[in-house]
Amino acid sequence: xxxxxxxxxxxxxxxxxxxxxxxxxxxxxxxxxxxxxxxxxxxxxxxxxxxxxxxxxxxxxxxxxxxxxxxxxxxxxxxxxxxxxxxxxxxxxxxxxxxxxxxxxxxxxxxxxx
Amino acid sequence: xxxxxxxxxxxxxxxxxxxxxxxxxxxxxxxxxxxxxxxxxxxxxxxxxxxxxxxxxxxxxxxxxxxxxxxxxxxxxxxxxxxxxxxxxxxxxxxxxxxxxxxxxxxxxxxxx
Numbered sequence: 001x002x003x004x005x006x007x008x009x010x011x012x013x014x015x016x017x018x019x020x021x022x023x024x025x026x027x028x029x030x031x032x033x034x035x036x037x038x039x040x041x042x043x044x045x046x047x048x049x050x051x052x053x054x055x056x057x058x059x060x061x062x063x064x065x066x067x068x069x070x071x072x073x074x075x076x077x078x079x080x081x082x083x084x085x086x087x088x089x090x091x092x093x094x095x096x097x098x099x100x101x102x103x104x105x106x107x108x109x110x111x112x113x114x
Numbered sequence: 115x116x117x118x119x120x121x122x123x124x125x126x127x128x129x130x131x132x133x134x135x136x137x138x139x140x141x142x143x144x145x146x147x148x149x150x151x152x153x154x155x156x157x158x159x160x161x162x163x164x165x166x167x168x169x170x171x172x173x174x175x176x177x178x179x180x181x182x183x184x185x186x187x188x189x190x191x192x193x194x195x196x197x198x199x200x201x202x203x204x205x206x207x208x209x210x211x212x213x214x215x216x217x218x219x220x221x222x223x224x225x226x227x
Contacts, residue, residue: 004157033214042204042217043158056212090157092215103215105150105157 002027004093004106012112013081021076021109023091031055031096032074033103034066037088049074078111086113116141116209118188120218128226133177133192135221137205140186147188148206148215149179158204164188175199200225 005024013019025032031050035043045058049068063079072093078085088110092103121136139145146165150158162173169181179190190203202222206215 006157033212035215040220042206042219043215045210045212045214045216048212048214050212056210056214058214092158101213102148102160102163105159107157110155 004091004104006089006091006106006109008109009107010110010112012114014114015081015083017081018077018079019081019111021078021089021091021111023074023076023093023106025072025074025091025093026104029093029095029104030072031094031101032068032072033092033094034074034076035090035092036060037090037108038084039087043090046076081113083113086111115216116143116145116207117216118147118205118207118218120203120205120221122221123219124222124224126224126226127195129197130194133190133195133199133223135190135203135205135223137179137188137190137218138186139188139205139207141207141209146208147179147181148208149173149177149188149190150204150206150217152202152204152220154201161190161203195223195225197225197227199223 033048034046037043047057048055052068068074088108090108091106094101094103117140148163149161172178205218
């Protein structure tokens with residue numbers, strides 16, 4: 001069974017640029033959630049995709065957008081990058097949208113905005 | 115909104131000593147609670163979860179947590195710390211329409227030789 005994978009591992013961008021982060025969910029999982037973890041803080045929920053539809057969104061501006069594909073992999077896109085977007089971006093997959101379902105996390109993508 | 119509070123951003127214990135990491139939750143409905151561990155430069159790994167079955171939950175690597183409704187707590191314990199337990203630990207609760215995880219601010223555990 002393949003776990004959650006993310007690419008790239010590290011990324012450096014400059015202010016104003018756009019970035020796309022990718023996530024492959026664990027085999028059989030149809031739900032993907034994205035989290036932002038700033039240095040020294042706990043992860044914060046960005047949004048969730050279930051069967052290719054956005055299923056919920058945290059307190060992030062519209063320049064954070066996403067997609068989920070038929071194979072349940074997902075992308076996180078961030079436009080007009082700001083310095084505060086520098087963080088570890090974590091993707092998590094789960095089998096269903098239930099409270100008790102475990103979310104399995106990938107290793108993350110470290111984004112640095114200069 | 116459901117939330118969790120982790121008391122103590124840094125905890126140091128000696129190798130072989132008891133580990134106690136504190137987590138209190140705020141919830142108007144029965145919560146579903148999780149503990150995750152994060153090693154340096156890695157993602158999050160699930161240690162254990164509470165889903166309203168047994169109040170004492172056993173997890174991986176010898177960790178366990180007890181759900182105490184009267185104290186609104188879900189503290190993580192391990193009888194004997196190992197050097198390999200040094201990491202950051204996050205308590206989390208599911209909330210919202212997407213059942214997303216809401217995390218505490220984390221506790222950095224240091225294990226002293």
